[in-house]
Amino acid sequence: MSSRILPDFDLLLPQSVAEAVELLSTHRDRITVMAGGTDVMVAMKFAQSPAQLMSLENVPGLAYVLFDPEKGLRIGAKATVADLLAQAEVKRHYRALWHAAQTFATGQVRNTATVLGNLLRASPAGDCSCAIYAIGGVVVLQGSSGRREVDIDDFWLSYGVTARRPDELAVELILPPPAAGSRSAFKRMTRVSEDLAKLNVAVRLEMSGNTCIDARLAMGCVAPTPLRLTRTETLLKGRELTAEVLQRVAASVQWEISPIDDKRSTAEYRKQVSGVLLKRAIQEACGAA
CATH class of the missing domain: 3.30.390.50 (CO dehydrogenase flavoprotein, C-terminal domain)
Structure with missing residues (x-):
């Protein structure tokens, strides 16, 4: 267990997506967003801590994995890697992603780490990110000016940097429905x-x-x-x-x-x-x- 002590920070606990977006619009780059926190908490121990940490813990309605044969797979911002493994449709129709989730870190991490968090980390070593890139899809972002969709081909800009703007919250990932063959x-x-x-x-x-x-x-x-x-x-x-x-x-x-x-x-x-x-x-x- 690490003996490092976290530095002081302000913890923000929005109760809705709208409140989270309002906080991001007000504080912008000063806020670090946390869902599972498996990357954020490690970074805070070894790098400069954010002045404000916003947890999505109390935001309802974001922990879903939903499959529709005509619309594809929808993954909410709080859905964990373990949540993917619990869905038979993921194994059947998105085998690359299911296998990436199956081999992802440890059981404890899979139960905590979120799929969207793996994308937002923008690491070249992200297993779920690699599988999702091959499958294709869009990331849904909610900001003060409304919602927009960013194709996964345009999402990663450089190491650790994505197309998400400072006032936007990544709320959903949508993968295309499986095509014939x-x-x-x-x-x-x-x-x-x-x-x-x-x-x-x-x-x-x-x-x-x-x-x-x-x-x-x-x-x-x-x-x-x-x-x-x-x-x-x-x-x-x-x-x-x-x-x-x-x-x-x-x-x-x-x-x-x-x-x-x-x-x-x-x-x-x-x-x-x-x-x-x-x-x-x-x-x-x-x-x-």
């Missing part, structure tokens, strides 16, 4: 299973037989934010997934990524294994049809 998979590499990933990858494929109609490929720990492998995606679209095609796909990855050396791995190792991990994710997705 759609399948997905997620894989990660770690030093130990409970550690942050040294490399993770997620794929979503729309297949017709053995031919790939469309593809979204995402990889983490190889850039300042989660990364779409758009160049490599073009090697899959409209092609039968033969051994030769998969080999070209695996070889393409190293030209799209820009990993760094850190305490979990080296840039060279990540470059060497990234294509192999992507190939295995594609094969797993196809085998899970």
Whole structure:
């Protein structure tokens, strides 16, 4: 257990989304928003503490995971990673996300950490973030001027920075309904299973037989934010997934990524294994049809 003592801060406890937005509109960057708090509390022990911490604990109606076959999957701001695992529809229709949630940290953390919090952390190692990037979707933001939706492709701006404005609250994530022939998979590499990933990858494929109609490929720990492998995606679209095609796909990855050396791995190792991990994710997705 850490012996570090939290510095003084003002704790704000809004009772509604409207009140939370009003506080954000008034105090803006001086407020740090907390739902589960698994990242925020650690940061407060090792970095400069925010002057004001706003907890969503008392805000009702945000802890939901709802699936509609025509509208897709809706995940509220207070829905935890464990809440995803409790939904059979997530495992059936969004397998990459379900697998990312299944391997996410420890049971205690899964019961506390929120899915939207993983997105808002804007870490390149976020497992749920990687899976969601491959699946696609929009983040719903509520601000003083109303609600707006930001496509997940435009959400991460740089390390630790998202498209959320200081006066906005992220209230919901919406994933698209599963298309015919759609399948997905997620894989990660770690030093130990409970550690942050040294490399993770997620794929979503729309297949017709053995031919790939469309593809979204995402990889983490190889850039300042989660990364779409758009160049490599073009090697899959409209092609039968033969051994030769998969080999070209695996070889393409190293030209799209820009990993760094850190305490979990080296840039060279990540470059060497990234294509192999992507190939295995594609094969797993196809085998899970």
